[in-house]
Amino acid sequence: MRILLLGANGQLGRSFIEDGGLAARGELVVASRDGVLAAGGRGEIADMSVPESLPALLDRLRPDVIVNAAAYTSVDRAEQEEALATRVNGEAVGVLGQWAAAQGALVIHYSTDYVFDGRQAQPYAVDAPTGPLGAYGRSKLVGEQALHGSGADHLTFRTAWVYAAHGHNFLRTMLRLGAERDELRVVADQHGAPTDTMLIVRGTLAALDRWLQSDGMQRHALAGTHHLVASGATTWHGFASAIFGEAVALDLLARSPRVVAITSAEFPTPAVRPAWSLLDNAGFRQRFGFAPADWQHGLHDVMRRLVTSNH
Ligand code: NDP
Numbered sequence: 244m245r246i247l248l249l250g251a252n253g254q255l256g257r258s259f260i261e262d263g264g265l266a267a268r269g270e271l272v273v274a275s276r277d278g279v280l281a282a283g284g285r286g287e288i289a290d291m292s293v294p295e296s297l298p299a300l301l302d303r304l305r306p307d308v309i310v311n312a313a314a315y316t317s318v319d320r321a322e323q324e325e326a327l328a329t330r331v332n333g334e335a336v337g338v339l340g341q342w343a344a345a346q347g348a349l350v351i352h353y354s355t356d357y358v359f360d361g362r363q364a365q366p367y368a369v370d371a372p373t374g375p376l377g378a379y380g381r382s383k384l385v386g387e388q389a390l391h392g393s394g395a396d397h398l399t400f401r402t403a404w405v406y407a408a409h410g411h412n413f414l415r416t417m418l419r420l421g422a423e424r425d426e427l428r429v430v431a432d433q434h435g436a437p438t439d440t441m442l443i444v445r446g447t448l449a450a451l452d453r454w455l456q457s458d459g460m461q462r463h464a465l466a467g468t469h470h471l472v473a474s475g476a477t478t479w480h481g482f483a484s485a486i487f488g489e490a491v492a493l494d495l496l497a498r499s500p501r502v503v504a505i506t507s508a509e510f511p512t513p514a515v516r517p518a519w520s521l522l523d524n525a526g527f528r529q530r531f532g533f534a535p536a537d538w539q540h541g542l543h544d545v546m547r548r549l550v551t552s553n554h
Pocket of ligand 1: 250251252253254255256275276289290291292293311312313314315316331353354355356383401402403404405406410411
């Protein structure tokens with residue numbers, strides 16, 4: 244089995260490579276936008292902003308499974324670059340789906356809580372009506388629909404509030420600012436479940452294993468969209484406070500800054516974020532036998548990784 248990993252240098256892509264679980268399951272080929280790998284060395288070039296370039300690459304590599312961890316993820320910049328975001332997150336995903344449908348390959352793809360408007364007050368079910376508030380969410384919804392419409396075997400995993408010990412994310416920003424400032428003002432009226440990339444990697448591998456063990460009828464029941472997020476709930480303010488609690492306990496920071504709760508209105512951004520980002524992940528365990536742990540577990544693991552990498 245040949246597995247193609249797209250977006251090898253992103254938070255999730257790097258975690259897949261570090262974990263080694265994909266490479267243990269087949270011949271792993273990795274690709275990035277320019278072929279340069281953050282982990283060192285070179286991989287294939289797969290520029291998702293040029294969707295028409297992808298079929299030739301796929302024809303040459305002939306993957307049985309495509310894991311698409313590449314995405315345009317600049318939520319605020321997308322407001323100015325919606326066409327580009329839609330090419331990467333929408334059209335290119337459709338092209339992967341068309342190729343996979345024709346060749347009988349499986350596409351594993353990731354989407355976001357931002358496809359919802361955040362106006363409800365209970366976790367979103369997989370089939371809840373979508374209604375993105377901004378360009379990034381719209382572009383990701385185009386991708387979901389294009390993949391579904393392609394007729395390819397696919398697993399689309401919506402996730403949220405993604406972070407890791409590496410890459411650009413809220414946790415790393417907080418640790419940097421927390422070391423510089425006595426006080427941080429953090430939004431306390433957006434609710435979600437911070438999800439570490441290793442949870443996404445493990446959930447994906449569990450789902451892939453279940454897929455590979457299944458026959459056609461069973462696969463039909465597994466295919467489609469699922470919610471792969473950590474369990475539990477907090478706010479960005481709650482997440483920041485927990486980060487600093489762990490950082491002080493693990494001696495990563497000498498002292499915690501004061502974390503002041505503010506409203507989204509006090510921290511305006513070009514893109515409006517949903518107030519409610521919680522996704523109902525109960526179906527994931529039922530279908531794939533993997534129970535997403537509470538977000539605090541992932542935080543603890545990531546902080547311990549940071550301590551190890553600091554020494
Ligand atoms: P990152 O932003 O860390 O990584 C995305 C990767 O995609 C980067 O390596 C980037 O390349 C690559 N990429 C961007 N544009 C292109 C392009 N034109 N061609 C090829 N590669 C490109 O994202 P995450 O790992 O956090 O996200 C993984 C998935 O989870 C995505 O589908 C995302 O939409 C989804 N998600 C993420 C959330 C989050 O909070 N981050 C929340 C909810 C869902 P380069 O390194 O060159 O910039």
